[in-house]
Amino acid sequence: MNTPRSNDELAALDAQLAEARARLVPTADPRAVASSALAQGSRYALEIVVGTAVGGFLGWQLDRWLGTKPWLALLFLLLGMVAGFMNLMRAVNREAAIVNAEPVPPGVAPDQEGQ
Amino acid sequence: MASPLEQFELHKLVTADVMGYDVSFTNSAMFMVVTVVLVGLFLVLGMRNAKLVPGRWQTAVESTHEFVVGMVDENIGPNGRKYVPFIFSLFMFVLFANLIGLIPFAFTTTSHLAVTFAFASFIFLLCLVIGFARHGFHFFSLFVPPQTPVVLLPLIVLIEMISFLTRPLTLSVRLFANMTAGHILLKVFAGFIISLGLAGGIWSAVAVLPMAMNIALYALELLVSVVQAYVFALLTCVYLNDSINLSH
Numbered sequence: 001m002n003t004p005r006s007n008d009e010l011a012a013l014d015a016q017l018a019e020a021r022a023r024l025v026p027t028a029d030p031r032a033v034a035s036s037a038l039a040q041g042s043r044y045a046l047e048i049v050v051g052t053a054v055g056g057f058l059g060w061q062l063d064r065w066l067g068t069k070p071w072l073a074l075l076f077l078l079l080g081m082v083a084g085f086m087n088l089m090r091a092v093n094r095e096a097a098i099v100n101a102e103p104v105p106p107g108v109a110p111d112q113e114g115q
Numbered sequence: 116m117a118s119p120l121e122q123f124e125l126h127k128l129v130t131a132d133v134m135g136y137d138v139s140f141t142n143s144a145m146f147m148v149v150t151v152v153l154v155g156l157f158l159v160l161g162m163r164n165a166k167l168v169p170g171r172w173q174t175a176v177e178s179t180h181e182f183v184v185g186m187v188d189e190n191i192g193p194n195g196r197k198y199v200p201f202i203f204s205l206f207m208f209v210l211f212a213n214l215i216g217l218i219p220f221a222f223t224t225t226s227h228l229a230v231t232f233a234f235a236s237f238i239f240l241l242c243l244v245i246g247f248a249r250h251g252f253h254f255f256s257l258f259v260p261p262q263t264p265v266v267l268l269p270l271i272v273l274i275e276m277i278s279f280l281t282r283p284l285t286l287s288v289r290l291f292a293n294m295t296a297g298h299i300l301l302k303v304f305a306g307f308i309i310s311l312g313l314a315g316g317i318w319s320a321v322a323v324l325p326m327a328m329n330i331a332l333y334a335l336e337l338l339v340s341v342v343q344a345y346v347f348a349l350l351t352c353v354y355l356n357d358s359i360n361l362s363h
Contacts, residue, residue: 058280
């Protein structure tokens with residue numbers, strides 16, 4: 001069993017192993033994809049809500065210190081909302097970039113993506 | 116009929132007072148201890164007589180660990196390896212606390228904002244300390260995304276700062292809200308089963324509907340428990356990554 005092998009043999013074995021692994025994990029498990037989507041979705045939805053709340057709270061505090069009621073509260077409320085949506089936009093753009101960069105699998109007709 | 120919120124009440128098991136501060140040992144604290152003990156048992160007993168070809172239990176332990184290592188590698192990179200023990204402990208604690216909470220009569224530690232916020236604020240402070248230790252004042256460049264027009268800079272920096280400050284809150288509220296909402300739903304439907312079942316006649320037969328709903332909800336809650344533990348660990352990785360690698 002434990003006879004020393006040449007590098008060529010090992011390389012061949014590596015290739016075989018890689019091929020076997022690729023066969024074992026052909027596509028992502030749809031349930032795993034769904035869980036991941038649930039995780040992502042709950043993340044960005046909450047960021048919009050909490051971002052707005054934190055922004056509003058910060059502005060409200062600043063108003064109390066600076067006596068500028070109600071302008072800073074309104075401004076920071078908007079900024080917090082923008083922060084939440086900006087995170088969402090970035091995430092969507094990142095996903096879109098990944099999807100666009102993926103090579104089209106053989107057998108699938110190329111569509112008009114990216115025009 | 117018991118209130119659906121009763122399950123979140125704290126009871127003092129051992130009353131203690133240190134210099135005017137209430138440090139009583141509550142049911143929540145007890146379930147934290149149970150969680151830690153169970154995580155410890157799961158890991159230690161699973162890795163006892165560790166073999167090159169692992170048995171079922173050892174495989175379970177190793178695959179959870181490898182899952183976390185993979186997550187850290189993917190999100191932080193080679194510099195993140197030394198944070199694996201921290202993230203792994205965090206993931207295991209939250210996962211076990213969530214799952215233990217699903218056992219009837221058990222208390223869900225993670226359904227209290229105080230607990231999840233304590234975790235989240237510790238992670239937030241850790242990110243700040245690591246960020247400033249590694250990058251000094253250059254860490255503030257986190258608030259300046261690349262290729263920002265100078266005109267927009269003050270606005271963007273302000274938005275980025277608010278977004279950064281929301282991190283401990285989003286991290287804690289997500290876990291707390293998911294666990295609390297799920298447990299309230301379970302309890303409300305369980306209440307329907309009892310009251311319909313006791314109503315007699317045709318109503319007792321209708322009690323099957325909330326029963327079916329509760330079984331489905333329980334399955335959903337199992338999924339939510341695992342997903343939320345995963346998200347908690349994942350976001351910790353993402354936040355640590357900003358401190359360690361300072362990508363933008």
